[in-house]
Amino acid sequence: MVAKYRGPARREGGWVDLTAEILRGTADLSGANCIGSETLFDPKARNEESVDAAYRHRAAAELCRTCPAVDACARWAATQPDTNAVVGGRRPVLPGNPGRPRKASAA
Ligand code: SF4
Numbered sequence: 552m553v554a555k556y557r558g559p560a561r562r563e564g565g566w567v568d569l570t571a572e573i574l575r576g577t578a579d580l581s582g583a584n585c586i587g588s589e590t591l592f593d594p595k596a597r598n599e600e601s602v603d604a605a606y607r608h609r610a611a612a613e614l615c616r617t618c619p620a621v622d623a624c625a626r627w628a629a630t631q632p633d634t635n636a637v638v639g640g641r642r643p644v645l646p647g648n649p650g651r652p653r654k655a656s657a658a
Contacts, residue, residue: 584615585614593607595635615639
């Protein structure tokens, strides 16, 4: 008969505790509009045209605009480093798409 190895008892609490630790401090986003449309919010992919990413991000920001969790999400997002993704209605500034053009200076 071969004896089974019985090493030290595992002390971690398993995936439930791990998930709780990861989510600690995140906002309650129950009912968020982005559920099921996550790819709209992703940062611009390396092989994606800026104009396509900007279009995608505008659609994502529109979902944020009517999201029931937008206030909590925006508060949480303000505490996070910039991810180049759409979060809490905030769109990233994309290279080659610097945003609104400056007003022409009066002559
Ligand atoms: S505000 Fe936007 S990113 Fe935040 S939970 Fe709502 S839809 Fe998602």
